[in-house]
Amino acid sequence: xxxxxxxxxxxxxxxxxxxxxxxxxxxxxxxxxxxxxxxxxxxxxxxxxxxxxxxxxxxxxxxxxxxxxxxxxxx
Numbered sequence: 001x002x003x004x005x006x007x008x009x010x011x012x013x014x015x016x017x018x019x020x021x022x023x024x025x026x027x028x029x030x031x032x033x034x035x036x037x038x039x040x041x042x043x044x045x046x047x048x049x050x051x052x053x054x055x056x057x058x059x060x061x062x063x064x065x066x067x068x069x070x071x072x073x074x075x
Contacts (some may be wrong), residue, residue, distance in 0.1 A: 030055050036048055039055065
């Protein structure tokens with residue numbers, strides 16, 4: 001966080017907070033299919049509700065789930 005304000009200004013992203021990077025990283029981890037327990041370990045949360053924030057349903061996830069389910073019934 002050294003020189004955060006200066007770095008954000010140089011990047012041209014006013015209003016970017018350090019926590020925004022953590023949030024984005026956690027969303028990326030959730031999109032990989034990480035379980036709630038794995039997200040809890042990654043984020044350091046001991047409350048499931050906090051980890052569930054990152055497990056928002058996405059159209060990508062919906063398609064992946066549907067593809068997996070389809071594979072189960074066609075095998």
